[in-house]
Amino acid sequence: MTSPLPVPVPGRPSPRTRIAYLGCRTTRERQAQGEGLSVLAQDADGGLQPLQLLRGLVNPSYLLLNRAGSRLYAVHGDGHEVSAFAVDGASGRLRPLGTRSTQGRNPVHLALTPDETALVVVNHLGASLAWLPLRDDGALAPLQALWPLDGPIGPHRSEQTQPKPHFIAWTPDGRHLLVPDKGCDRIHVRRWRGDPTCLADAAVEPAALLREGSGPRHLAHLPHGPWTVVLNELDSTLVRFARVPTADGGLRLQPLQCLSTLPDDFMGHSRAAAIAVAADGRRLYTSNRGHDSISVFDVEVTDGGLRRVQVQASGGRTPRAFSLSPCGRWLYALHEDSHGISRLAVDPHDGRLGPAQPVLATGSPTCLVFAPAP
Template identity: 30%
Template structure:
């Protein structure tokens, strides 16, 4: 397998020329009413990788820029909260003893162009998810392939250093895809001192101590919680108030509300989010004002909207709406909260849904762009 560091001179020249053309046209088209969005996916060809687009915040029109970083399988992306940096994993390393990779890329906000500034081993096989710590001095990586969770230091220039800490969790479940641990998401809690890991294979949310100064992860502690066998926890989303955490499970599509207090999770509510397997859950997110939660359900091809009880954190289903494509792997709310973009892996499209900020309800717009097997969307704060 190859990535952008090992591309042939011809490929690098073609990619650089294409980026130059795109940069020129995009710089002319960009306006204050537009926001940059990056799309990651399962692209595994030399001329594919991270795609950029611009969303018109007034009309919802999504305009493609094109491939801005020809990386191998960039299935998850994270934007630095204040600096023009994007972090992308390459979901590779499924062979014995192999590791995936994580790339740090410098962005040109005026054009969307990305330049790789460092590439390091991810700390395990088959990386699936990443998040930055509160100080953005560390990047945490969850590995579906091997179940490892790793912490990598972020350099002063935004590049990445080799892993500072790796933890190997254990566990299994009754479903065919649960023969071993499969860490599918990782997040740092609001205090910055704990890392929560949703492990699909082990049917657990592992809780680790995390030292932001040294980027060291402790072993899973007694605060880790078990889910019913065969549930398959997939993704986590914190409430802005720091008191609640929402979990979406994959094998049995359910949303769970947890109260987060003193480093412990307490289950508040469980709701069925979809039908019977093989219908499965994919992504969960909370609106910036904390009033609504959204979840994507694959096979049913829908986005589910929930209202949040601000006192208890409990959810009430408001709506189930078609994502506008097939297999909504992930989605993202734009910074204004007026639009929701869905990455429809099964139909090779990114679609735009309008969002009523008062009611939380979504509506189709008919806006869409093509993207090769999209799995992730990110709106950088600096874009």
């Protein structure tokens, strides 16, 4: 049994700190030991200190800040709800703004529309996108639209029993939504014209298909060109796509490259989990649950080509998520099954990772997001 978070220290953070928000699993069904939604302060040496803990929230498992850092949104994993919080600009502390139903089960990911007037939530089970408008104060209005996602399921007997969308991201131009579906081995593509009704069936683009049994989970865009990288959970691979516009304003994803996130000599059980790109676009990182590591890839900025250069132990069990510090100095690995966060130094020259060091004991962490600079 892990020790709970240290008692939060009241008051305001030092001007030298940056605020971060930590989500976790809390339920017995997940064998979780988390306590709720936490506000943390990152100090100059990469340490994390608790400032606030909101107890009583069920599985606040994935978090999202608006661009200004004034509102935080959290899905409640394994449930059917999403919550909104106001962020105090001086202290970073949270104030609840209410909770709304997503009319689906196990909401796992969320994204704001490009104009930040609505929230789109992915329901993992029931396979749908939930559209919730935002009120002027950032609170959630009732669900306005629900779009089912469907397709032929993959061959994995236990993980691909139905469509299982797991992530949602806008293309950099804000014109399309991309939704990796672990159950159907495809990326759903939806065109966006500024009106939620335009995400109906008429706006569905041809899906991008992946290898059977690959289980696409998350994706990231490379900043130097029209390239999107998809992380496949079940076979622990990366697939790089080119985003190709069509003559009628649509989008086609053209596969260019596939490579493993695991060492060539590893034959054990592992599942890929999270993906992130460094701020300069020259490095890409993924996490491996089972091998319990972070993989580092060099990115060729001229053509987006990827090359795996390091697989570094993450310092705990089951790194479901990780987060790159905005300063670029640290990568934080969140270990869901060993109940702690490790800090790995990022080399400023080549992006390689140093040895993992424990930085915070906390139950079942699943998401860490940093507030924008004050």
